Amino acid sequence: MKKLLLLALLSSSSTLMAQDALKKRVIAESDKIESKVIQWRRDFHQHPELGNQEVRTAKIVADHLRSLGIEVQEKVAFTGVVGILKGGKPGPVVALRADMDALPVTERVDVPFKSTVKAIYNEQETGVMHACGHDSHVAILMGVAEILAGMKKDLPGTVKFIFQPAEEGVQDKSVPFGADGMVKAGVLENPKVDVIFGLHINSPTPAGMISYKPGPTMAAVDEMEIVVKGKQTHGAYPWDGVDPVVTASQIVNGLQTIVSRNVKLIEAPAVVTVGAIHGGIRHNIIPESVKMIGTIRTLTREQRIFVHKRIEGIVKNIAEANQCEAEVKIIPGYPVTMNHEELTRKMVPTFIETVGKDMVQEVPVVMGAEDFSYYQEKVPGLFFFLGGRDPKTPIEKAAPHHTPDFYLDESGFKNGVRTFCNLVLNYAELHGR
Structure with missing residues (x-):
């Protein structure tokens, strides 16, 4: 009995020493690769591509993964790339995800790698910009792939690198796209994924800081289209018609009572926003109809x-x-980004171990949306945020995401690389096979 106990202790000690050695390699290799990650990010930033058009980005990713000896699948859900790295030791299948697409935004930031790319979006010419930081996500995951591939024989389990297109959506929504498309294409199968991790850069948070929230983390998003039909008439004789403009105005006010009077805000917030109203063409004509569009967050x-x-x-x-007719169309969007609570609790120590307790914070829910939620509907998942603000820049001067002035401090990218690597290693340690 004593001999068996001694063997067990020796085996456990050996495993811990091996794990510690791998983590030291992660630190050393992430230092070496930092400049390469930044250069990749700058290249992607200078050559942004809209959703399902990430052909150049996908080729660079696929070529890089192949050069590391990683099995590669291309053109997954249009332009997605999946890399499969089988470690030399038994363990779970862990997926890591990065999104690749840019936005129809014209960049104003004066940097040497500024985007000057143009495209047609919604029948209008526009600039194209990585105004949400997906360029950094791709570069970070490429760095992670290089580090983990370099320790393949000592790596426990299998790692799936998911480079996903179209997180920001596409104009043609008639077919599955983004994470939904990747899931339906089978990226969580063959081999079956046990857990998935994803990160998102965050411009208001100090560079390198990790933020997270257990449970509901980002909102479900849906679109609404409302058409109010009245009866057109001369603006001087409103009694001869039925006014859809007045009716639409009342509807806007009425919709605000959903959040202020119907939703239990002590349990969870919600948002109902009318973003645009279109109706009429002349000052003295009451139009026949008014169209409203908006967003719903729950x-x-x-x-x-x-x-x-x-x-x-x-x-x-x-x-x-008001004697009008109305049509309501609600277009489903992404589900709630729901961090698995037990998984989050188990992996928070990895955040602290990697970047330090003072650089980890739990945050409130975010009413923005993320299609990472589609993966979380199928397997336990943890989605966290990586800071990208120069600590010397006041938070009120940090440009928001999706704006022409969006800017990232690149000094925190290394923490993103290390965190992904350590999540893989620690999860394997906790759930080894």
Whole structure:
């Protein structure tokens, strides 16, 4: 019995020493590769591509993975790339995800690698820019792939590197795209993924800091289209028509009561925003119809269903009260980004171990949306944020995501590389086979 116990202790000690050696290699290799990660990011920034058009980006990624001896799958869900690295030791299958697409935004930041790319979007010419930091996500994951491939024989389990297109969406939504498309293409199978991790750069957070939240982390997003139909008439004789403009105005106000009076805000916030109203062409004509479009953000499935029903009820009842007709169309978007609570609890020590306790923070929910949620519907997942603000820059001067002035401090990228690597190693240690 004593002999068996001694053998078990020796085996455990040997495993811990091997794990410690791998983590030391991660630190050393991430120092070496930092400049390469930054150069990759700058190259992608200078050559941005919109959703499902990431041909150049995908080729660079695929060529890099192949050069590391990683098995590569291309053209997954249009332009996606998947790399499969089989470690030399038994262990779980861990997936890491980066999104590759840019946005129809014209860059104003004066940097040597500024984007001057143009494209046609919604029938208008526009600049194209990595205004949400996906260029950094790709570069970081390429660095992770290089480090982990370099320790392949000592690596426990299998790592899937998922380089995903179209997180920001596409104009043609008739077929699955983005994470939904990748899941339906089978990226979580063959081999079956046990867990998935994803990160997103965050411009207001100090560079290199890790932020996270257990449970609901980012909102579900849906679009709404409302058409109010009245009866056109001369603006001087409103009694001869039915005014859809006045009705639409009442609907906008009515929709605000969903959040202020119907949603239990003590449980979870919600947002209902009308972003545009189109109707009429002349100052003295009451138009026949008015169209409104907007966004809906919710944080639970039950809340999502409830808010949709309230929108339909308010719109149709106000329209009927004003002798108008109304059509409501709700276009489903991404589900809630839901961090697996037990997984999050187990992996937070990895954040602290990697960047230090003072550089890790738990944050409130974010009402923005992320299609990483599609992966989390299938397997346990953890989505976290990596800071990208120069600490010398006041937070109020940090340009928001999706704006022409979006800017990243690149000094924190190394923490992203190290965190991904350590999540793989620590998860394998906790869930070895």
